[in-house]
Amino acid sequence: MDLIQKLTISALLALTIVTAGMLIQNHIAVLNSPEATTDPQIDLQKIYEDKISKNTILYASVVDLLKQKQFSQADSKLQEIEASNPDNPQSLIYRAKLQYGLGESATAIHSYRLAIDSSPDYIDKKTPLFMGDEIMDVISETRSKLLREKKLKPGDTSIDIALEDIYYLQRRIAGGCE
Amino acid sequence: MGNFKTPDIAIIAGASLGLGAVLLSFLGNPVNSGICISCFMENLAGALQLQDDLRMSYLRPELVGFLLGSFFMAKKSRRFLVTGGSSPLIRFFLGFFIIVGCAVFIGCPIKLIQRLACGDLTAVAALFGLLFGVWLGAKYIRAGVVLDREKSMPTINGYIFPTIGVLLLLFIFLRPSFINQGQTGPAAQHAPVLISLAISLVVGALAQRSGLCITGGLRNFFLFRETTLLYGVLTFFISALLLSLLTGQFNLGINGQPASHMGHGWTFLAMTLVGLASVLIDGCPFRQLIKAGQGDVDAGITCFGMLTGAAIVITWLLRSTSAGPSFNGKIAVLTGLIFCFIVILTYRKVAKR
Numbered sequence: 001m002d003l004i005q006k007l008t009i010s011a012l013l014a015l016t017i018v019t020a021g022m023l024i025q026n027h028i029a030v031l032n033s034p035e036a037t038t039d040p041q042i043d044l045q046k047i048y049e050d051k052i053s054k055n056t057i058l059y060a061s062v063v064d065l066l067k068q069k070q071f072s073q074a075d076s077k078l079q080e081i082e083a084s085n086p087d088n089p090q091s092l093i094y095r096a097k098l099q100y101g102l103g104e105s106a107t108a109i110h111s112y113r114l115a116i117d118s119s120p121d122y123i124d125k126k127t128p129l130f131m132g133d134e135i136m137d138v139i140s141e142t143r144s145k146l147l148r149e150k151k152l153k154p155g156d157t158s159i160d161i162a163l164e165d166i167y168y169l170q171r172r173i174a175g176g177c178e
Numbered sequence: 179m180g181n182f183k184t185p186d187i188a189i190i191a192g193a194s195l196g197l198g199a200v201l202l203s204f205l206g207n208p209v210n211s212g213i214c215i216s217c218f219m220e221n222l223a224g225a226l227q228l229q230d231d232l233r234m235s236y237l238r239p240e241l242v243g244f245l246l247g248s249f250f251m252a253k254k255s256r257r258f259l260v261t262g263g264s265s266p267l268i269r270f271f272l273g274f275f276i277i278v279g280c281a282v283f284i285g286c287p288i289k290l291i292q293r294l295a296c297g298d299l300t301a302v303a304a305l306f307g308l309l310f311g312v313w314l315g316a317k318y319i320r321a322g323v324v325l326d327r328e329k330s331m332p333t334i335n336g337y338i339f340p341t342i343g344v345l346l347l348l349f350i351f352l353r354p355s356f357i358n359q360g361q362t363g364p365a366a367q368h369a370p371v372l373i374s375l376a377i378s379l380v381v382g383a384l385a386q387r388s389g390l391c392i393t394g395g396l397r398n399f400f401l402f403r404e405t406t407l408l409y410g411v412l413t414f415f416i417s418a419l420l421l422s423l424l425t426g427q428f429n430l431g432i433n434g435q436p437a438s439h440m441g442h443g444w445t446f447l448a449m450t451l452v453g454l455a456s457v458l459i460d461g462c463p464f465r466q467l468i469k470a471g472q473g474d475v476d477a478g479i480t481c482f483g484m485l486t487g488a489a490i491v492i493t494w495l496l497r498s499t500s501a502g503p504s505f506n507g508k509i510a511v512l513t514g515l516i517f518c519f520i521v522i523l524t525y526r527k528v529a530k531r
Contacts, residue, residue, distance in 0.1 A: 030355065044361045120233070126366045167433045167440070171500035174429075175209040176437025177217040177234075177364040178284070178499055 048121075048128045055090045062094050071102050089118035093131070096138075105142040106162035112138070113165050116172055123173050132173045139166050139173075188410030191384035195410075196417030198377040199292045202240070204425045205369035209436040210296045212369075213240060213381075214289035215463035216280030219488035220497075221365060225349075225357050228489035233363025237350050239371050240378040241467065245343040247382020248471030255387065260336030262475025264328040268521055269476050272455045273483025274490070275514030276463055279455070281491035282448035282498050282507045283307075284437045287392035287462045290449070291411070293438070295418035297430035300438040300445070307446035311453020312393050316400035318457075323526045325458065328476055336473030339481070343471070386472055390414075391465035393456035437500070444503040444511065451514045458521060 001009075030036055058081060065074035075098060082091045096111035112135050116122050121129040143166050150159045172178070195213065202212035211217055224235025252258040280286045283304045285293060290308060293301040349357050350371060360366060368374065384390070388410060395407030422428040429435070439445075456462045459480055461469060466484065469477035491497045496507040503511075 027352065027354075040359070040361055121362060124362050124366075127362055168500050170434035171436065171438055174434050174436035175367070176284070177208040177211045177214065177220075177367075178437045 045128075052128060055088070058085065058088075059090060059094055066094070066097055066101060069101065071098060074098055089115050089122075092118060093122070100138060105138070105145060106158070106165070108138065109142055109162060109165045109169065113169055116169065120172075125175075135169060136173055139169055142166065187384065187388040188390055188406050189413045191381070191388040191390040192410035192413030193417040194377075194381050194384050195288070195390065196291075196295065196414040196419075197421055198381050199288065199414075200295070200418050200421040200425065200427060202369045202374060202377060203292075203296075203427060204421075205373060206367055207369050207374075208364050208367045209427070210293050210298060211285070211289055211364075211437065212292060213378075213464075214285050214292075215241075215467060215484075216277050216286040216488065217284075217289065217364070219277060219463075219484050220281070220492055222346075223485055223489035223492070224365070225359065227356065227358055228485070229492040231492050232358060232360040233365055234492060235358040235360045236365040236368060237346060237357055237359070238368070239347075239350055239374040242343050242346045242350065243375045243378025244382035244385070244464070244467050245471045246340060246347070247379040247384075248386035248468040249340040249343065250379075251383035251386040252472035257386070258336060258473045260331045260333050260473040260475065261328040262331045262335060262479075264476050265325045266476065266479045268325065269459050269480045270483035270486075271517060272459050272521070273463075273466065273480035274487035275510075275517055276452050276455045276459075277484045277487030278491060278496055278507070278510045278514050279448040279451035280463065281487075281496055282503050282511050283445045283452070284439070284498050286464065287449075287452065287456070288414075288464050291392065291415050292418050293435070295415050295428075296422045297428045298435040298438055299430070299432045300435050300440065300442070303442035303445040304449040307449030308393070308453040309396060310446070311450035311455075312396040312457055313400050313453075314450070315393075315454045315457025316397050318522050318526070319397075319401065321526065323458070323522050325525060328474075331475055335475045338475075339470040339478040382468060382471065385464070385468045389465075390468075391461050393453055393462040394460070394465060396453075397457050439498050439500055439502045441498065441502040444498075444508055447515070448503075448507075448511050451511055451518065454518050455514065458518065 062074050062077050062081065065071075065077060078091060078094055078098065081088075085091065092111050092115035096108045096115065099111060100108035119129070121127040123132045123135070124130055125132065143163070146159055146162055146166070150156070150163070153159065199212035203209060204212075208217070218238040218241050220229070220234050221236045221238050222241060223229045224231055225237040249258070283290070285304070287308055290301050290304045294305060353359070389407060390410045391407060392411055395411040398404040398406070399408045419428070452462075459466070459476075461477070463484055466477045466480045470481050494506055494510075495504050496510045498504065498507055
């Protein structure tokens with residue numbers, strides 16, 4: 001082993017020891033930091049809890065009116081909320097429920113599609129917002145209705161569009177890596 | 179292992195891949211996506227902050243397992259041969275475009291087989307596309323198209339990729355702050371880490387020993403009517419089918435299939451691109467990862483191309499959704515095919531001289 005080799009190996013060892021030492025020191029510091037003691041899963045649960053409680057208060061009157069089947073009043077109230085909270089996808093969920101209550105199944109399905117595109121949490125089993133089963137019930141009922149209608153009106157393209165929304169929702173709810 | 183002949187090992191590797199893929203889905207990986215190199219690369223790109231979709235950010239232990247399983251098996255069986263230097267940039271971009279094709283279909287050739295085995299009939303168009311792409315690639319090979327020969331390289335080059343594997347393994351367990359991990363969406367869907375790691379180590383080792391490759395099996399059949407690897411692919415399908423039936427994951431049909439779309443024409447073209455590019459670089463995405471573990475530097479460069487592609491398909495919105503392929507994705511597939519044909523033309527001229 002010549003001098004150059006000896007010097008290079010010494011430098012390599014020194015650099016390795018220093019790097020490892022710095023990494024260990026940093027890792028210990030990170031482990032002891034307040035951020036490390038908080039579980040991201042718990043943080044996320046808290047965000048969802050806040051979101052749900054805010055929405056419960058915000059949409060309380062809409063929920064009551066929908067339960068009482070006072071659809072016209074529910075619609076007015078929902079429009080008010082939509083105007084003041086345009087980015088809240090929960091409005092689309094209640095819009096879908098309202099449309100379904102009025103018998104407008106195809107439009108309800110489209111509103112569910114918009115809601116899911118806006119927030120995939122509604123079909124994510126790992127979040128408390130999950131309502132895939134509820135949407136699937138609406139889908140099953142609407143699909144058989146639309147397939148019956150398609151036989152009666154084979155040239156009606158609006159039925160095809162509604163069916164496309166249904167199949168899209170089915171694929172999304174089925175899961176996979178999307 | 180020494181008592182087994184290559185066809186036996188290919189069949190065992192195929193079975194382990196099929197059982198492993200369906201089992202990983204059953205244990206928590208996304209539905210019909212127990213093993214998917216392109217999806218996992220997208221997840222890895224997110225974990226490394228190369229793309230910013232947190233729902234697609236998770237350092238999948240399976241990728242590390244395949245790489246290290248292959249490395250250990252190659253070392254043990256003295257098949258760790260360090261080679262490289264064969265058209266590295268061409269391979270990088272072919273790796274990139276393979277992931278583009280996979281993203282437009284939503285899945286690599288392994289996931290294609292798993293989707294079929296789980297009853298997803300939308301994957302039939304992808305199967306025809308892959309078969310056509312590989313057949314076309316085989317025809318071009320017969321016509322004299324081949325990338326230049328790899329050369330033996332200094333041993334350290336072969337250790338770089340396995341070292342990256344070890345580093346990623348440390349990241350999985352130490353969870354440094356720069357590694358992103360999504361808590362919702364596909365990122366939150368995963369089997370227990372140790373089980374994923376164990377299954378992928380075994381599959382990686384067996385795949386290295388057997389040379390199992392989806393496109394390689396098809397290519398060998400089209401070129402020489404050689405069926406060793408094809409039996410492995412068929413065993414993969416059959417074992418995945420049986421386990422999906424047993425575990426209740428089988429759902430025959432076109433509608434309501436997870437992470438699928440109805441753009442069958444684009445699916446066909448996207449998988450044609452994957453098949454053709456894979457033949458040109460001698461292996462599907464899974465095989466590239468296995469080869470990178472056994473000292474193939476060219477395959478390592480292809481893997482970097484695949485990782486870059488995985489980040490780009492998300493940031494440039496090339497990836498298809500349940501609504502169908504995006505405009506950007508369609509253009510990217512066509513660009514990929516153009517790139518493949520330019521490579522074919524260029525390398526055929528070289529071979530003629």
